[in-house]
Each structure stands twice: as C-alpha cells, then as structure tokens.
Amino acid sequence: MAKYSYDHDKARLSMQKYSLFSLACKTLNNHQGWRQAWRTLPLKNEYEILIIGAGGHGLATAYYLAKYHGITDVAVIEKGWLGGGNIARNTVTIRSNYMRDESIPFYVKSLELYEQLSQELNYNLMYSKRGMIDVIQTYPKLREIKRRMLSMHLHGSTYKSLDIEELRRQIPPLTGGGPDSRLPIISSMLHTDAAVCRHDAVAWGYARAADDYGVEIHQNTAVQRLLKGADGSIEGVITNRGKIRAKKIALAVSGHTTTLTDTVGLQLPLRTFNLTAFVSEPVKPLLDVIVNCPDLGVYLNQSDKGEIVIGGASDVGQSFRRDIKQDVFEDSVRATLELFPSFKRLKLLRQWGGALDIAPDATPIISKTKIPGLFVSAGWWGGFKAIPAGGLTFAHLIANNENHLLNEPFTLDRFDHLNFILESGTTAH
Amino acid sequence: MLEITCPFCGPRSETEYINGGPSKVNRAESPDGFTDSEWVDYLILAPNPLGPVKEEWCHIMGCSLWFTITRDTVTHEILPSPETSNE
Numbered sequence: 094m095a096k097y098s099y100d101h102d103k104a105r106l107s108m109q110k111y112s113l114f115s116l117a118c119k120t121l122n123n124h125q126g127w128r129q130a131w132r133t134l135p136l137k138n139e140y141e142i143l144i145i146g147a148g149g150h151g152l153a154t155a156y157y158l159a160k161y162h163g164i165t166d167v168a169v170i171e172k173g174w175l176g177g178g179n180i181a182r183n184t185v186t187i188r189s190n191y192m193r194d195e196s197i198p199f200y201v202k203s204l205e206l207y208e209q210l211s212q213e214l215n216y217n218l219m220y221s222k223r224g225m226i227d228v229i230q231t232y233p234k235l236r237e238i239k240r241r242m243l244s245m246h247l248h249g250s251t252y253k254s255l256d257i258e259e260l261r262r263q264i265p266p267l268t269g270g271g272p273d274s275r276l277p278i279i280s281s282m283l284h285t286d287a288a289v290c291r292h293d294a295v296a297w298g299y300a301r302a303a304d305d306y307g308v309e310i311h312q313n314t315a316v317q318r319l320l321k322g323a324d325g326s327i328e329g330v331i332t333n334r335g336k337i338r339a340k341k342i343a344l345a346v347s348g349h350t351t352t353l354t355d356t357v358g359l360q361l362p363l364r365t366f367n368l369t370a371f372v373s374e375p376v377k378p379l380l381d382v383i384v385n386c387p388d389l390g391v392y393l394n395q396s397d398k399g400e401i402v403i404g405g406a407s408d409v410g411q412s413f414r415r416d417i418k419q420d421v422f423e424d425s426v427r428a429t430l431e432l433f434p435s436f437k438r439l440k441l442l443r444q445w446g447g448a449l450d451i452a453p454d455a456t457p458i459i460s461k462t463k464i465p466g467l468f469v470s471a472g473w474w475g476g477f478k479a480i481p482a483g484g485l486t487f488a489h490l491i492a493n494n495e496n497h498l499l500n501e502p503f504t505l506d507r508f509d510h511l512n513f514i515l516e517s518g519t520t521a522h
Numbered sequence: 523m524l525e526i527t528c529p530f531c532g533p534r535s536e537t538e539y540i541n542g543g544p545s546k547v548n549r550a551e552s553p554d555g556f557t558d559s560e561w562v563d564y565l566i567l568a569p570n571p572l573g574p575v576k577e578e579w580c581h582i583m584g585c586s587l588w589f590t591i592t593r594d595t596v597t598h599e600i601l602p603s604p605e606t607s608n609e
C-alpha cells in the first residue's frame with residue numbers, strides 16, 4: 094500500500110476551525126463573522142489539473158491531490174451547484190460486503206477513511222456506524238451471501254449470521270415474512286461495519302478542506318466538450334464560460350461520463366440508468382440499523398430526522414431522467430409492506446431518482462484512458478461509500494500517472510481480455 | 523410507466539416487456555476478419571446518448587416478439603420508428 098509521508102498541512106490557508114469554542118464565541122457575536130466555507134474566485138484560463146464534477150468523487154480527489162501530492166493548481170468545475178448531483182440523491186449506505194478479492198480491500202479502506210473523516214475534515218458528517226442486516230428469503234441468495242461472507246473474512250470485513258429470533262428483536266417493525274407468508278424469512282446476516290452519514294456534508298466537508306489548500310471550485314460552469322491537442326493528448330475543455338486549458342483532466346461526472354468522452358471520440362463501456370429512492374414523513378425512532386432485503390429489492394434506514402429512507406429499484410432501459418416511474422415505485426412499496434406491514438400508515442414525502450453509469454461487470458473504473466492526460470473515475474453505481482478511497486486512489490493516479498495498489502484492478506484495460514470483476518452487489522447501494 | 527406498442531399486439535404497458543438494451547451493429551458475418559479488440563468492443567460497448575436511442579424490447583408477457591423502438595433517454599418519449607426485427 095502506498096504510504097504518504099508528504100502532508101501539506103503547512104501549505105493551508107487559515108481555515109476557520111469549527112469547534113464548541115468557535116461556536117460559543119460567534120454566538121456571543123450574533124453569528125456575525127463566519128467566513129464562507131469556500132471561496133468563489135475568478136476563473137483562470139489554465140490550471141495544472143482540471144477536475145470535472147463537484148460531487149463526492151471530484152471534491153475528494155481535489156482534497157487528496159492537495160493533501161498528499163502537494164498539487165493545488167487545481168480547479169473543480171461543476172455545471173450546477175456543488176453537491177447537487179448523485180451525492181445529494183443517495184441513500185447514504187456505507188458498507189464493504191462485496192464479493193471479489195479485488196473489491197473488498199478497496200471498500201474496507203473506504204470505510205476506514207470514513208470513520209475518521211469528521212475529525213480529519215473538521216466537519217461533522219454525522220457518521221453513524223449502525224450496522225446493516227440482510228433479511229434473506231430464498232436459498233440461492235443465502236448461498237451467495239454465505240460465499241460473500243467467506244471472502245469478506247479473508248479481507249478483514251465483518252459479516253455474521255443472526256438467527257431469526259434475534260433479527261426480529263433487533264428490528265421491531267419487521268413483522269412480515271412469517272412462516273405462512275409468500276417468502277418466509279429463512280436467515281439473516283449482520284454486517285457490523287456498515288454505517289450511514291450525512292451525504293451533503295461529505296461534499297461540503299471535502300470542498301471546504303480542498304478550498305483551504307487553495308483548490309478553486311467553480312460552480313455553474315458546464316463542460317460542453319473536451320479538447321484534444323495536435324499530438325492526441327488532452328488539452329482542455331470548452332465550457333459555457335469559455336475555454337480552460339489543462340494538461341491533465343479528470344472526469345468525475347457520475348452518469349454523464351460518456352456524454353463527455355463521446356466529444357473526443359472515446360467510447361467507454363458504460364451505460365446510464367436511473368436508480369430510485371423515496372422517504373416518509375419523520376416518525377419516532379424505530380429502526381437503528383440499515384435493513385437490506387435483497388430478495389425483494391428494497392433496503393431502508395431511518396434518518397436522524399426520523400424519516401424512513403427507502404431505496405428502490407432502477408428503471409429498465411437506459412435513462413438520464415432522475416425521477417421514479419409509478420410501477421417501480423409501487424413495486425418497492427409493495428415489497429416494503431410485505432416485511433413491514435405497519436408502514437402502511439406512513440405518509441411519503443418525496444421520491445426521486447439519479448442517473449448513474451455502470452460498467453458491464455458492475456465494478457467501477459478508476460483509470461487512465463487512451464487519451465494521454467485524460468483520467469476517468471466512473472461506473473459508480475453504489476459509489477457514495479467509495480468516495481474516500483475513490484478520491485485517494487484517483488488523486489494518486491492523476492498525480493503519479495500510475496495506479497494506486499487499490500485501484501489497479503479497476504482500470505479500463507481489464508476489458509481488453511474481458512477480465513470482468515463481476516459484482517452483482519447486494520440490493521443496498 | 524411507458525406505453526410501448528408491440529408490432530403484433532398493439533399498445534401495452536411497459537411491465538409486459540423486457541428491455542434488451544440499445545441496438546448494436548450486427549455481428550460480423552465473417553468472424554475471421556475481426557481482430558480480438560473489435561470483438562471486445564462489440565461485446566462491451568453500447569450507445570449511451572442523452573437523447574434518442576434505438577433499442578430492443580421483447581414482449582415477454584405477450585407474443586414474445588423482439589422489436590426495435592427509438593426512445594429518448596431524457597424525456598422517455600417514444601419516437602416514431604416502425605421498423606421491427608425478428609432475429
């Protein structure tokens with residue numbers, strides 16, 4: 094594993110520190126004098142590195158480029174507002190229960206980084222390591238999950254069986270799935286490392302820390318196309334605010350990767366689908382773990398505000414639409430009520446979707462491309478959990494032009510010989 | 523939910539169909555002329571446009587016909603394109 098001895102803490106601008114003390118002082122002062130969390134600077138026409146997309150992955154990459162590689166002549170370019178993409182739309186499940194030897198260490202690392210990230214960024218991510226329980230209702234799923242457990246144990250991730258009595262004790266509203274139901278619960282598993290945290294805060298925390306190192310963040314700046322130089326390497330981008338030049342360009346545009354790579358004739362094995370979720374009105378605390386129901390295709394948790402957050406299925410067919418279709422919605426509701434009949438009385442507040450791209454093997458891509466200087470981080474189907482490790486390894490790749498040990502399996506050349514890293518994933522994303 | 527018109531059965535709701543992904547160019551008729559990397563591209567690449575895409579659907583809960591429609595990936599509007607295929 095790469096070790097970094099180089100920490101540019103000295104190069105920091107003087108970030109205002111959030112603490113009980115600073116809160117008390119500012120309270121006495123009527124909350125006057127808080128500085129903006131990040132600056133808005135004039136857009137230059139050239140940077141050493143351009144990162145496209147101010148979502149979790151783009152901002153984390155900017156932060157680690159500055160922190161570990163001392164590179165701060167970096168601009169993060171965002172077509173909308175910072176943290177307004179999929180990072181604002183996910184169901185905040187952070188977990189490492191993957192199947193493959195290539196995947197598990199990456200997610201184990203990501204969870205490790207998440208666990209201390211609030212301290213590191215001096216930003217409260219409301220991180221809550223509450224565990225995830227899989228409710229299993231079919232034997233094929235049980236076999237798959239047991240296999241997953243064995244490979245996870247090899248890589249230091251945790252997964253263990255729970256008997257059904259204990260399951261019902263831990264999840265009081267889980268009253269369905271009894272012996273006479275359509276799909277009786279036959280087993281369950283506990284993934285103790287799983288956590289949730291405030292999704293927006295991840296974007297805001299990384300943005301503030303990256304800004305503090307001198308990284309520039311430019312919102313409302315849409316990249317319309319990429320530009321190649323005469324020698325075939327990347328040269329810059331055209332945006333709605335004009336041309337910006339950079340010798341290294343990193344795409345972290347979740348869902349819209351091919352929209353940009355198509356503009357330089359680079360075809361990538363990615364298709365974009367719409368994944369959906371919805372939340373209820375806030376209710377009293379009744380669910381203190383993440384519940385994943387892989388046989389029914391739903392997963393849920395209760396937010397700190399009390400809302401029940403339910404993740405549903407994706408639409409069939411490629412889509413950039415970011416809404417939820419009635420039939421997908423009804424299926425997810427029906428599935429939820431099979432196991433949680435009392436939720437029939439919950440009122441739903443909001444429903445939405447998000448456009449995510451996915452590779453044929455469902456494993457992410459963190460890679461150089463055929464175009465020198467152009468890097469991509471894409472295929473993030475369940476990529477919220479992956480933000481710290483994704484940013485860390487992507488920054489390493491961009492800075493050194495070579496892979497970090499953890500992203501080595503995730504490069505594009507795995508497709509040359511169809512060396513798929515097949516991850517079917519569990520339902521919870 | 524979409525209403526998709528099966529060339530044989532007429533308009534039916536989306537839930538009666540499965541989606542076979544975007545239409546691709548046909549496989550080479552003489553595979554010998556293909557390089558490995560052309561085969562790989564054939565297997566892994568698919569159009570992913572923001573906008574109209576030609577794609578394959580199968581009326582699995584009806585007559586089982588495979589056919590092609592053109593659908594906008596942003597608006598989900600199905601655009602007129604009466605071509606069908608029965609491969």
Ligand SMILES: Cc1cc2nc3c(=O)[nH]c(=O)nc-3n(C[C@H](O)[C@H](O)[C@H](O)COP(=O)(O)OP(=O)(O)OC[C@H]3O[C@@H](n4cnc5c(N)ncnc54)[C@H](O)[C@@H]3O)c2cc1C
Pocket residue numbers: 145146147148149150151170171172173174175176177178179180181182183184185186187314315316317345346347349353368369370404445446447448449473474475476477478479521522
């Ligand atoms: C309903 C749903 C539930 C999910 N649940 C989970 C979960 O429980 N756990 C989990 O780990 N993951 C989950 N995910 C996936 C996760 O949200 C994404 O994988 C992750 O957020 C993607 O990385 P990001 O944060 O960098 O993306 P984004 O936040 O989407 O960032 C990409 C940014 O690029 C910008 N951009 C795009 N095109 C351009 C352009 N041309 N020029 C400039 N900027 C551009 C976008 O505006 C956007 O802000 C879920 C996703 C959805 C939709």
Ligand SMILES: [Zn+2]
Pocket residue numbers: 528529530531532581584585586587
């Ligand atoms: Zn038919």
